Amino acid sequence: MGLEIRPLTKHIGAELRGIDLRQPLDEASQKAIYKAWLDHLVIVFPDQKLEQEDLLRVSSYFGEIGALRRPPKFFPPGFNRLLPNIMLISNIRENGEPIGALPDGEMMFHHDMIHAPIPHNGTFLYSVEIPTHGGNTLFASGYAAYDTLDPALRAKLEGKTALHLYNYGSTKKGDGHGTEAFGEAKHPLFRTHEETNRKAIYVNRLMTTGIEGMSEEESQPLLDAVFDHAEKSEFVYEHVWSVGDLLLWDNRCSSHARTDFPADQRRLMLRTTIEGTVKPY
Ligand code: SIN
Secondary structure: OOOEEEEOOOOOOEEEEOOOOOOOOOHHHHHHHHHHHHHHOEEEEOOOOOOHHHHHHHHHOOOOEOOOOOOOOOOOOOOOOOOOOOEEEEOOEEOOEEOOEOOOOOEEEEOOOOOOOOOOOEEEEEEEEOOOOOOOEEEEEHHHHHHHOOHHHHHHHOOOEEEEEEOOOOOOOOOOOOOOOOEEEEEEOEEEOOOOOOEEEOOOOOOEEEEOOOOHHHHHHHHHHHHHHHOOHHHEEEEOOOOOOEEEEEOOOEEEEEOOOOOOOOOEEEEEEEOOOOOOO
């Protein structure tokens, strides 16, 4: 394997070239790619031509594939089947209903499944159709933000537990859009990654609702200061999608967001997740 690893920013993201993911990977290659994921938080495999079986096989190199709670109701155009545990992220509509989850426009920064007791370790996203512009995915390094957080703020929040909830849409908390409750959980506000032993900011603007033992008046300004710091452009890699890109990100130490895109253009992604292995600490 002629694997090339090219960092994309100082803190987060690397492009991996010289590898065709349609071919099974030997153990040495799997290890090298796994290490690149831990080192760079987000890895990008450009220009892949994957079948759904390939996506599931590649996902399985990183752990147990996350089970889908709500299998899709429709197949995307051009697909006559969808394999188990492949989720659609799409704004394409059938009979007026989106065929996929997280269909429209902008999304605020979040960690996937932070509202679960054991959140997913990672998420894969594979692009099938993209709009002419927008719909970029931004990834923020929780490590770099933690390392540079104002020491007084960090000391005040060290050892605290944050509360998370997901029962709303993609940009506004509690706006009544998509009110079905998906779950709530509490986790350390700063998370130690169990494989790298590094600490990362582990709260986000979309899903974090408070800090245990603090009133909203006390906690919200502190959380807002953490969000503003964590989302600074110096900690962010912005991915502009091409068809055939496969991305994998580490939900334990990074958060992500999405830019707006035209509502009249189609966006279709296939997603798998990697189950969490430990309760965050
Ligand atoms: C997600 O947040 O999992 C989806 C991101 C995207 O659609 O770019």
